[in-house]
Amino acid sequence: MTEPIFRYHPDPVATGSASRAEHDCGVCGMRRQIRYIGPVYGRQPDSLCLHCIQSGEASSTLGVSVEGDEESGMLAMFSDAVDVPDDVPMSVVDEITRHTPGFTAWQQDSWLYHCGDGAAYLGPAGYRELQAFPEALAMLREDHQRYGWTQPESEDFLRSLDREGEPTAYLFRCLHCGMGLASWDIG
Ligand SMILES: [Zn+2]
Ligand SMILES: [Zn+2]
Incomplete structure (x- = not known):
């Protein structure tokens, strides 16, 4: 079926x-x-x-x-x-x-949106998976900046992301422009 x-x-x-x-x-x-x-x-x-x-x-x-x-x-x-x-x-x-x-999600399962539509959820992601989506990584770095993190803090965090463990990022892709998007658990 x-x-x-x-x-x-x-x-x-x-x-x-x-x-x-x-x-x-x-x-x-x-x-x-x-x-x-x-x-x-x-x-x-x-x-x-x-x-x-x-x-x-x-x-x-x-x-x-x-x-x-x-x-x-x-x-x-x-x-x-x-x-x-x-x-x-x-x-x-x-x-x-x-x-x-x-x-x-470990904390909040918020969906991501782009180009006036919901994005497609691709799954949990660690640093390795995210490297295929540079825009998604950039998005996480911007988030960290907004929280006042230093660049080394941000990079350390990104490298600690683990598909199976904590912290985890959640990967999406825009259905219109194809951009990779990611949300993350605020550790
Ligand atoms: Zn049923
Ligand atoms: Zn888009």
Whole structure:
């Protein structure tokens, strides 16, 4: 059976947000081959398939109902919407937070945006992976400068980035201009 394709998260198995494991989805009850293992901001399902994330069924089903206001219960999300630029339409934010697999970060799993759209999440990255994306490294250096870090502090930090350990960077690519983008855990 074909698995859903996500514009903003092209390969959730490669990024570690999903794993190949036969399971019965706790939302649709179907036997599925790929299981979502990323965060759910809502009720935690026993098991969740990617189809239910894409269709929005997971977001509606796992939403937390607000007491006394059953109508407008909160919808579950798979990533948080933080620092969304003004030129990004709400429909994109909705697609990313409610219909796209999220990812687990040590601290904050904020999605990145570029060219008025969400960027595609490529996965956690260490210094080695980031070297293929000089613009992403430049972006991290700029962030550090804003925090008042010295250049040696910044370079030491970048070299300590580890795909598997802490600290980790999170790599994205703009779907329009192709620029590499990265966020990082503030250690
Ligand atoms: Zn399902
Ligand atoms: Zn761009």
